[in-house]
Structure formats: structure tokens, C-alpha cells
């Protein structure tokens with residue numbers, strides 16, 4: 722049984738704990754759904770981890786540079802306009818733009834699969850194009866201030882779009898027994914957000930550690946006949 726993941730900053734421990742204040746903050750930014758539905762889907766997600774289910778994928782991007790010959794994607798930041806001094810390795814081609822992208826849902830990543838699966842992530846900032854997905858191209862190094870250490874982010878080429886969080890659904894359905902994408906993950910062409918999941922939730926369910934039996938056994942009378950399990954279970 723996999724340990725419950727840390728939930729919105731709640732301290733890890735043997736129990737599944739959920740930081741209600743953090744969830745309320747997340748819920749307040751949602752334009753669809755409700756606090757109750759979000760809380761329920763997060764609880765289902767963590768219970769899913771508790772019975773061995775992993776995420777639908779692992780390759781989403783937290784934050785990175787996008788190198789593109791087009792303009793920076795809407796709602797991303799342009800490195801030039803931010804006045805960031807970044808040393809790119811390799812240097813971008815002449816005329817290319819460098820942009821900061823974050824919370825990117827990738828093909829078959831954490832946001833992929835069945836729209837109602839409790840294991841599917843919701844609400845990213847961007848998603849990658851199904852036909853021009855992100856490709857790692859190098860690194861960009863920068864300093865936040867003169868005295869701060871050099872930081873580095875991966876660079877990618879490809880196309881990203883604004884993630885349609887307004888089309889996301891809270892994951893309150895069953896743990897899927899297939900990897901088919903639905904909802905925003907089944908839209909045609911470039912609208913398809915993350916496609917099929919790379920894992921099937923239901924087949925990962927694995928419960929082994931019930932722990933010690935909390936029920937006190939009542940000692941059988943010494944002269945009671947022993948009944949073998951085979952006598953009860955004929956099949």
C-alpha cells in the first residue's frame with residue numbers, strides 16, 4: 722500500500738490529512754465545481770493512493786523555459802519583457818522568443834485520462850500540443866538578484882496552449898478500469914488536452930496491510946469441535 726501523498730502542504734503521517742484552508746483557497750479560484758466537490762475528489766484521490774493507485778502519469782512540467790519562433794503563448798511571460806538575464810545553452814536561434822511556462826499538462830501525464838477519475842489532476846496553466854509536443858532542448862541559467870545563487874530551468878521547444886480549467890470536472894467517478902481519455906482529454910485535434918492516461922487505476926488497487934485485528938478474539942470453549950475452513954468454503 723502506497724503512503725498517502727502530502728496534500729496541499731499537510732504534514733505527512735500515517736493518516737490521510739487534508740489542509741482544509743489550502744483546499745478552500747484552491748476552491749475559491751475555481752469557476753466551476755464547489756468546495757464540497759473539490760474536498761470529496763481530493764479525499765478520493767488520496768484514498769486511491771492509500772490503496773496503491775498511482776497518478777495517471779508523471780511527466781507534467783512544473784516550470785520551464787519555452788523557446789519558440791512564434792510569440793510567447795497567451796498568459797505566459799516573455800523573458801525579454803520581464804528583463805530577465807538568462808544564459809541559454811544552447812543559445813536560442815536568431816529571432817526566437819524565450820518564455821516562462823509553468824504547470825504544463827503533458828500528453829499521458831497527471832492530467833490525462835478519464836475526466837471523472839479521482840486520480841486525474843485538474844487545473845493546469847498550460848497543455849502541450851498533441852501534434853507539436855514539447856521537446857527538451859537544453860537549459861537556461863539565471864539569477865534572481867546579483868547576490869542570489871545561479872538557478873537553472875530546463876528549456877523546451879514545441880507548442881503549448883492555455884489550459885481550459887473551466888472544462889475540468891471534479892473526479893468523483895469510479896477508479897477507471899481503462900486508460901481512455903474523456904472530456905477535455907477526448908476533444909478533437911489541438912483541443913485535446915492530455916489524451917489517454919498511461920496507467921489504469923482499477924488494476925493497481927492493492928490492499929495488503931489491514932494491520933493487527935482490532936477485534937478481541939473470544940477464546941473458544943476447550944471442548945468445542947474444530948471446524949476447518951474447507952468445511953465452510955466448498956469452492
Ligand SMILES: [Zn+2]
Pocket residue numbers: 726766770776
Ligand atoms: Zn496524488
